[in-house]
Amino acid sequence: MDVITDIATLRRRLAGESDIAFVPTMGNLHAGHLALVELARRHGRCVAVSIFVNPLQFGPHEDLAEYPRTLAEDLDKLADAHTDVVFTPDETTLYPEPQTVFVEPPPISMELCGATRPGHFRGVCTVVLKLFHIVQPRIAVFGKKDFQQLHIIREMVRQLDLPVCIVAGETVREADGLAMSSRNGYLKPEQRIEAPRLYRTLQQVVQMIREGCHDFARLEMQATESLTRYGWTVDYISVRNARTLLPATPEDGTLVVLGAARLGKTRLIDNIEFAL
């Protein structure tokens, strides 16, 4: 496994590879990430993983400084997962000068997570586009846990005619249902016990919809109230069309219920996609 920190060396290493499957990450790898690497392995002959905590996608009051950095452990896990190339640039490698050219993401970027994280998806799209230009993968793998991010990346790829095929990996969960996330590590023991309620609440919304309740606004409100009673600060619970991410209608074929809520300072997100 080659661990490469600079762009020129990476380009040389990948120059002869015509079938690269790429997994961009922010490190602190868990079983969810490793499932994406597995998926990459099945889709491409050369598996490249990037580890970069991208400052451009963090707001001024967000957790950029505290975000867990565990490079040595990450590299062990990636070696065990038969990764071919790991790209671990530092900030001055990807941003040698102040970034003033960005991807302007689609309007859906202002909703859901974008409503409480202004500029987040602009930062995500910009770094992903840069990484695509550097790695030049044939396919790239993103997790469904970040459902809105996956949707926006697909939009970017389609509208900018990027020669990259996006593959989505299923969310990996702990035994109690909590979606795996690097931010779970922020949770205090009592918060960790409470945390799976986000997923359970989304499951209840799905069940109600499947049982015929199509008053989505009421379901969203009830789920929000329920979480709030248990000490959560809810950013949103939202029922959407899974293809367009527009607010759902009973005529939609595939829906997704998405939620973002905070326990203390820790912000968790989750979602469930389902056929109506």
Next chain:
Amino acid sequence: MDVITDIATLRRRLAGESDIAFVPTMGNLHAGHLALVELARRHGRCVAVSIFVNPLQFGPHEDLAEYPRTLAEDLDKLADAHTDVVFTPDETTLYPEPQTVFVEPPPISMELCGATRPGHFRGVCTVVLKLFHIVQPRIAVFGKKDFQQLHIIREMVRQLDLPVCIVAGETVREADGLAMSSRNGYLKPEQRIEAPRLYRTLQQVVQMIREGCHDFARLEMQATESLTRYGWTVDYISVRNARTLLPATPEDGTLVVLGAARLGKTRLIDNIEFAL
């Protein structure tokens, strides 16, 4: 010479080419464009030219509808110039749905031509990025006549880590000095006689600077007044650092004097780069 209108066919045609030199154009080709094709020929084994009048870079009151379209003549000229592949998409090929993902260009895009053409460089960068993703050239050729555009494209390529080398082609001029431009065709006979004054005025500014006059603001004002007296509506005359496009200082090594001015409804631009 292969003339291709759709993206999938173009990708197939170019799939085996590893050394593509690309010249994006809006058609209505003149000797200036053909010099860029020549330059591409010298830099790459496969010369690809696109012809596409990009609606995204025209303002609502600009000349999108009138912009000259001369495809048959253009193809003859490109065949004579030994072009390998011409990409002539229509609007629905490049924009099959309303474009909502854009390149946000650097702040310099709001100045000079950007001040009177809001959104212009956003449209230019977005279509050029799309074309780069479709054609995947090793090098791309742009003319120095559109000096600010060339500067912004270079910024985009550098900041987005595009694997494309930008090559600049010299401005080609008519015998009387007028920079070749598709928009010269809009000029009435008496305007055509007047038109070279823009270049002569820029030459006078350069001469004054070389003679030691470093009061750039005064030179810009005098040049503007002079053109105005001859019936021009001046958008700007500006002395800039040729590397950064920031306002020039006497300490800068290489300067550029840029001008944009209208004769009637026809907007002409020109520039002269020179060492101080």
